[in-house]
Amino acid sequence: MAWRARSDSDSPTKASTKDYRRFAVARDPRTCAYSVLSIGEYHSGPNARKPRRAATNATIAPPPPPALSHDQFARGAYLTYLGGGDRCKPMPHYLRSLRCALAEARYLNRTLVLDLTLCLAASYADAGTGYMLEEGKRLAFYIDVEHLHSQVSIMEERQFWADWDRWGAQGQLGARLIEDARLAPVKFSKARDTLIIRRFGDVEPGNYWYNVCEGDAKHVLHPLKGVIRWAPSLMCIVDDIISRMQGDFDSVHVGGSSEDLTQRIEEGVDGGRQVYVAGVGFNSVLVQALKAKISVHYLDEYADLWGTDSKWFLEMRRLNGGVPIEFDGYMREVVDREVFLKGKKKAEVLG
Numbered sequence: 247m248a249w250r251a252r253s254d255s256d257s258p259t260k261a262s263t264k265d266y267r268r269f270a271v272a273r274d275p276r277t278c279a280y281s282v283l284s285i286g287e288y289h290s291g292p293n294a295r296k297p298r299r300a301a302t303n304a305t306i307a308p309p310p311p312p313a314l315s316h317d318q319f320a321r322g323a324y325l326t327y328l329g330g331g332d333r334c335k336p337m338p339h340y341l342r343s344l345r346c347a348l349a350e351a352r353y354l355n356r357t358l359v360l361d362l363t364l365c366l367a368a369s370y371a372d373a374g375t376g377y378m379l380e381e382g383k384r385l386a387f388y389i390d391v392e393h394l395h396s397q398v399s400i401m402e403e404r405q406f407w408a409d410w411d412r413w414g415a416q417g418q419l420g421a422r423l424i425e426d427a428r429l430a431p432v433k434f435s436k437a438r439d440t441l442i443i444r445r446f447g448d449v450e451p452g453n454y455w456y457n458v459c460e461g462d463a464k465h466v467l468h469p470l471k472g473v474i475r476w477a478p479s480l481m482c483i484v485d486d487i488i489s490r491m492q493g494d495f496d497s498v499h500v501g502g503s504s505e506d507l508t509q510r511i512e513e514g515v516d517g518g519r520q521v522y523v524a525g526v527g528f529n530s531v532l533v534q535a536l537k538a539k540i541s542v543h544y545l546d547e548y549a550d551l552w553g554t555d556s557k558w559f560l561e562m563r564r565l566n567g568g569v570p571i572e573f574d575g576y577m578r579e580v581v582d583r584e585v586f587l588k589g590k591k592k593a594e595v596l597g
Contacts, residue, residue, distance in 0.1 A: 497589025
């Protein structure tokens with residue numbers, strides 16, 4: 247259930263707040279009357295952005311999903327991708343391939359067997375890791391996995407193969423192997439096998455997952471809009487940054503660097519406005535030059551929102567089984583871009 251409420255505050259924005267709550271309802275078997283058993287907390291419904299858990303749970307890892315019975319597992323139909331050259335690639339590449347896999351799973355009406363960890367490309371690492379790629383990063387650090395589950399049927403890879411070893415490996419359940427990434431899913435959409443395995447080779451770029459959605463398959467496999475949302479923990483940082491600027495600011499995205507960058511930024515904004523400057527071409531020298539003339543804000547100004555005392559830090563440590571994680575380069579990129587997109591007036595300045 248959802249409803250809108252308007253704040254009574256004196257904020258100039260006076261934004262509406264949309265609240266979703268989860269209700270548990272029961273029906274009396276004799277009178278058929280309905281009664282409400284419980285009402286969830288603010289934003290507890292499946293369509294709501296999930297609030298971060300309290301700090302008291304910060305070191306408790308999320309429980310594993312319940313195991314399936316033999317009958318439940320055998321009634322399912324599954325799709326899995328093996329191998330490929332997408333591992334440790336930049337996130338736009340990974341997300342493109344993930345969207346393709348999700349599109350095929352939905353087209354085939356199958357559960358996608360998915361590794362819910364990823365390898366972060368070295369380009370997003372910091373000096374503390376020696377600028378090395380990082381394996382084992384949880385997908386939930388970056389993407390709203392609960393929303394993903396609500397849109398497409400997904401099963402965690404380790405859980406699936408454990409169940410398959412118990413019930414499918416002895417030939418009790420059928421499996422079909424497909425080794426041609428160019429084979430359109432329409433060719434096997436009526437397959438009755440429990441498991442379809444797409445196996446990718448070792449030669450790039452022909453072994454990228456997104457190739458499945460090219461060629462003949464392009465007409466039936468379309469990227470799913472709205473399936474991938476950023477993690478609530480990252481969007482909470484975005485919301486907090488916007489809140490500190492009272493939701494009333496312009497934004498500039500800087501690409502590259504040049505000697506006249508300061509002047510070009512000033513030309514792209516209105517005087518007297520708060521300005522959020524995003525992008526890789528922004529540095530401390532540019533900050534000081536701009537602060538003398540405009541009210542400028544930038545990502546590192548809000549570093550306390552991901553510091554060791556922040557709610558984000560505690561939530562990520564909880565998700566990671568008590569082990570703290572760094573606010574890495576891709577997280578910075580996501581937050582920086584999302585704040586930029588919320589500006590009332592947006593400008594691009596290329597060096």
